[in-house]
Amino acid sequence: MSIHTIEVLVENEPGVLARVSGLFARRAYNIDTLVVGPTSNPEVSKMVIQVNLEGHSLEQVIAQLDKLISVISIEELVDGAKKPVKDTQPDYQN
Amino acid sequence: MTTQHVPTANGTAMSGATSLVKSLEAANVDVMFGLPGGAILPAYDPIFDSTIRHILVRHEQGAGHAATGYAQVTGRAGVCIATSGPGATNLVTPLMDAGMDSVPLVAITGQVPSAAIGTDAFQEADIRGITMPFTKHNFLVTKAADIPRAIAEAFHIATSGRPGPVLVDIAKDALQTQTTFNWPAKIELAGYNPRITPDNQSIADAAALIAQSKKPVFYVGGGVIKAEASKELAQLVELLGAPVVTTLMARGAFPDSHPLHLGMPGMHGTVAAVTALQKADLLITLGARFDDRVTGKLSTFAVSAKVIHADIDPAEINKNKFADVPVVGDLRETITALIPALKAALEKSRPDLTPWNASMQKLKSTYPLGYTLPDDGSLSPQAVIERIGKISGSETIFTSGVGQHQMWASQFISYEHPRTWLNSGGAGTMGYGVPAAMGAKVGAPDATVWAIDGDGCFQMTNQELVTCALNNIPIKVAIINNESLGMVRQWQTLFYEGRYSNTSLESKRVPNFPMLAEAMGCVGLSCERPEDLDATIEKAMSINDQPVVVDFRVHRDAMVWPMVAAGTSNDEIMIARATAPDWDSQEL
Numbered sequence: 001m002s003i004h005t006i007e008v009l010v011e012n013e014p015g016v017l018a019r020v021s022g023l024f025a026r027r028a029y030n031i032d033t034l035v036v037g038p039t040s041n042p043e044v045s046k047m048v049i050q051v052n053l054e055g056h057s058l059e060q061v062i063a064q065l066d067k068l069i070s071v072i073s074i075e076e077l078v079d080g081a082k083k084p085v086k087d088t089q090p091d092y093q094n
Numbered sequence: 095m096t097t098q099h100v101p102t103a104n105g106t107a108m109s110g111a112t113s114l115v116k117s118l119e120a121a122n123v124d125v126m127f128g129l130p131g132g133a134i135l136p137a138y139d140p141i142f143d144s145t146i147r148h149i150l151v152r153h154e155q156g157a158g159h160a161a162t163g164y165a166q167v168t169g170r171a172g173v174c175i176a177t178s179g180p181g182a183t184n185l186v187t188p189l190m191d192a193g194m195d196s197v198p199l200v201a202i203t204g205q206v207p208s209a210a211i212g213t214d215a216f217q218e219a220d221i222r223g224i225t226m227p228f229t230k231h232n233f234l235v236t237k238a239a240d241i242p243r244a245i246a247e248a249f250h251i252a253t254s255g256r257p258g259p260v261l262v263d264i265a266k267d268a269l270q271t272q273t274t275f276n277w278p279a280k281i282e283l284a285g286y287n288p289r290i291t292p293d294n295q296s297i298a299d300a301a302a303l304i305a306q307s308k309k310p311v312f313y314v315g316g317g318v319i320k321a322e323a324s325k326e327l328a329q330l331v332e333l334l335g336a337p338v339v340t341t342l343m344a345r346g347a348f349p350d351s352h353p354l355h356l357g358m359p360g361m362h363g364t365v366a367a368v369t370a371l372q373k374a375d376l377l378i379t380l381g382a383r384f385d386d387r388v389t390g391k392l393s394t395f396a397v398s399a400k401v402i403h404a405d406i407d408p409a410e411i412n413k414n415k416f417a418d419v420p421v422v423g424d425l426r427e428t429i430t431a432l433i434p435a436l437k438a439a440l441e442k443s444r445p446d447l448t449p450w451n452a453s454m455q456k457l458k459s460t461y462p463l464g465y466t467l468p469d470d471g472s473l474s475p476q477a478v479i480e481r482i483g484k485i486s487g488s489e490t491i492f493t494s495g496v497g498q499h500q501m502w503a504s505q506f507i508s509y510e511h512p513r514t515w516l517n518s519g520g521a522g523t524m525g526y527g528v529p530a531a532m533g534a535k536v537g538a539p540d541a542t543v544w545a546i547d548g549d550g551c552f553q554m555t556n557q558e559l560v561t562c563a564l565n566n567i568p569i570k571v572a573i574i575n576n577e578s579l580g581m582v583r584q585w586q587t588l589f590y591e592g593r594y595s596n597t598s599l600e601s602k603r604v605p606n607f608p609m610l611a612e613a614m615g616c617v618g619l620s621c622e623r624p625e626d627l628d629a630t631i632e633k634a635m636s637i638n639d640q641p642v643v644v645d646f647r648v649h650r651d652a653m654v655w656p657m658v659a660a661g662t663s664n665d666e667i668m669i670a671r672a673t674a675p676d677w678d679s680q681e682l
Contacts, residue, residue: 060412
């Protein structure tokens with residue numbers, strides 16, 4: 001199954017959607033759907049992204065996303081539940 | 095050289111512009127390279143009074159590469175500053191360049207007043223949007239009160255973790271508004287927490303894997319220099335006694351004179367270095383990123399090797415090549431932890447590396463780097479570069495442009511120390527050489543700094559020699575003048591049947607480089623005959639109160655060898671045109 005759903009908490013600041021969508025575009029990752037909404041913390045927004053991997057690894061997509069300073073944390077959603085991201089190195093939930 | 099600034103007390107009232115300058119002082123900036131314009135003009139007024147040395151460049155691209163050269167030599171963040179619109183877009187190439195080579199850079203740009211943003215105002219460009227793909231991070235500041243925090247965060251992000259460029263775009267009205275200075279005591283970024291200390295299990299796994307390997311090779315990248323880990327690397331290499339290769343970005347990380355050093359791998363690497371990676375059973379990868387110029391065709395790269403990949407950037411792990419043992423952390427900490435772990439592992443089992451080392455040493459002696467002198471007795475470009483290296487010595491700092499002269503400068507100069515070889519590795523930016531040399535000389539004023547440049551590259555950024563002449567920055571520039579875009583011409587020779595479409599620059603006719611140099615306040619020299627070579631270099635070495643430019647008029651048909659053609663396997667390395675190494679006589 002090459003479609004995965006990830007939940008990404010980001011700083012609620014101008015341009016953050018461009019940072020995330022731009023990363024997907026320039027690394028040729030494919031977004032199937034993307035939803036952005038508020039969280040209980042006004043400084044933090046939540047993005048739910050369905051990514052169609054098409055040959056890329058989920059680990060690499062997450063690692064590249066995590067390099068964005070505005071990205072706070074990333075989790076994969078599996079059957080509606082949050083699943084800890086399997087990773088080479090645990091920096092994602094910092 | 096660190097300037098001691100008088101610290102500014104938090105709560106002091108001042109303009110946003112003054113708070114910018116006070117913030118740069120608080121970040122211990124001692125020099126910046128820039129050029130003013132309308133939107134950044136408010137900042138230039140307090141710069142006039144600052145203890146920070148501002149070097150007025152002739153083109154913003156020069157400011158960016160100079161800041162990079164400064165950063166590469168000192169290990170500190172380089173700073174460049176420009177106005178909005180075209181001033182800012184002229185920084186785009188240096189920012190991309192610094193991103194590709196992980197250089198700590200802070201770029202400050204003026205932006206049109208916040209009310210005018212989005213109106214296509216005069217000199218408006220969305221520089222934050224433009225630089226998003228290749229900056230480590232960037233900011234658009236529209237409120238005066240936010241300036242000190244943005245600057246503090248910019249320096250923190252640029253210099254920590256995997257270093258990189260950060261841009262701070264500041265709206266003109268934010269610079270003009272009155273505010274109170276507030277320098278943050280501590281920086282906390284929820285989304286940024288680079289891992290510095292590697293985990294113990296990875297170190298133990300790496301040590302165990304190394305202790306089982308019969309054919310290991312150290313694949314050393316620029317990260318070793320960034321992490322100041324050369325001393326630790328030397329200890330690790332001595333402990334294991336395995337061969338070492340240093341990538342284009344890592345030249346100088348390990349001494350070229352060391353017997354275990356096989357040279358540079360990759361497209362123009364040595365036969366021994368390329369073959370060591372291909373035939374190894376283990377790559378001990380330290381701060382390198384499996385770039386296509388190193389791996390050749392990836393599916394055929396080091397197929398029987400296990401991989402230890404140590405890097406500070408988790409996203410490099412498994413990006414191009416699967417890592418059996420990933421180790422994320424600062425390289426100096428990583429190598430420091432690996433030494434005792436490996437010592438212990440080797441006490442339990444120590445494979446005999448003698449056959450492996452012997453076959454690599456045989457390759458090294460059978461296929462040394464070399465060149466043939468031109469038949470017509472004209473000047474050989476490789477000989478020019480080799481002699482400059484020999485005469486100038488190993489304490490010299492070298493920069494280069496991009497192309498044949500860059501590869502020869504990497505091949506034929508012996509690098510013994512980190513931070514003595516500066517070039518544009520990832521981006522391949524023609525024109526990097528002269529401004530980077532300017533920044534390097536500012537960062538290391540007591541060192542001899544040579545820019546090994548091509549005649550094509552030199553014509554892109556030589557205007558900064560005016561800056562050098564006026565600001566007492568006496569760099570030396572060797573133009574390796576083959577009157578061509580030499581590397582492109584080489585590809586046309588090899589892959590386009592010698593159809594030299596638009597690669598002839600006619601630089602032996604126009605411009606007259608020595609006269610151009612003199613016009614810019616430099617000493618201009620010229621050398622055409624091999625018998626004059628040493629005397630010309632020595633003449634250039636004797637001039638230390640002015641920049642010197644030497645036009646070395648070399649043979650145009652020299653080519654860079656060895657070569658692994660783009661997209662082919664490293665196994666297809668050629669030592670000369672249509673000449674492969676004699677593999678049958680080698681036991682690997």
